[in-house]
Amino acid sequence: MKTLKTSLSAILKSLLILGLIFNMSSCSGDDDNNNDDDTNGAITGVALPARLITTYTGFLSYTPSTGDEIESTNSTATISGSSSNYTISFSDGVPSISGITFVLVDGNYVYVNPEDDSEGVIINTTDNVGLSIGLTVDNNIIEFTA
Numbered sequence: 001m002k003t004l005k006t007s008l009s010a011i012l013k014s015l016l017i018l019g020l021i022f023n024m025s026s027c028s029g030d031d032d033n034n035n036d037d038d039t040n041g042a043i044t045g046v047a048l049p050a051r052l053i054t055t056y057t058g059f060l061s062y063t064p065s066t067g068d069e070i071e072s073t074n075s076t077a078t079i080s081g082s083s084s085n086y087t088i089s090f091s092d093g094v095p096s097i098s099g100i101t102f103v104l105v106d107g108n109y110v111y112v113n114p115e116d117d118s119e120g121v122i123i124n125t126t127d128n129v130g131l132s133i134g135l136t137v138d139n140n141i142i143e144f145t146a
Contacts, residue, residue: 043103044104045084055079056146060142077089078090086102087099087100094142100121107125108125109125115136132145
């Protein structure tokens, strides 16, 4: 199980880093931060399409700062909210993540952790819809892949 967790973690981090690089390279220095659409097509603070506000089933790993780690291959992550403020709730007693604002980058919805730009959430819509999460919240590590 550790090998699967390590592989999924590496894939998620790679996707997040690629998304960040694309997002940073697509921003020009004269963009106004208050614009919802920059000159290169990245759209910030977007509302998710209704079909993406749903429950995803997949691999969940939760490593709390204290206590036992939770790992499950059949866990859920449910996205709720509206406009540009979303919450992701997990099964298995894992705490929710709230206050998420997505950016639309090349057809995918991305949230980058403001405290660590190598972490975040990606809703991949370019192939099959999938959800990837890799975040540290209050020293607790949450990873989810569907």
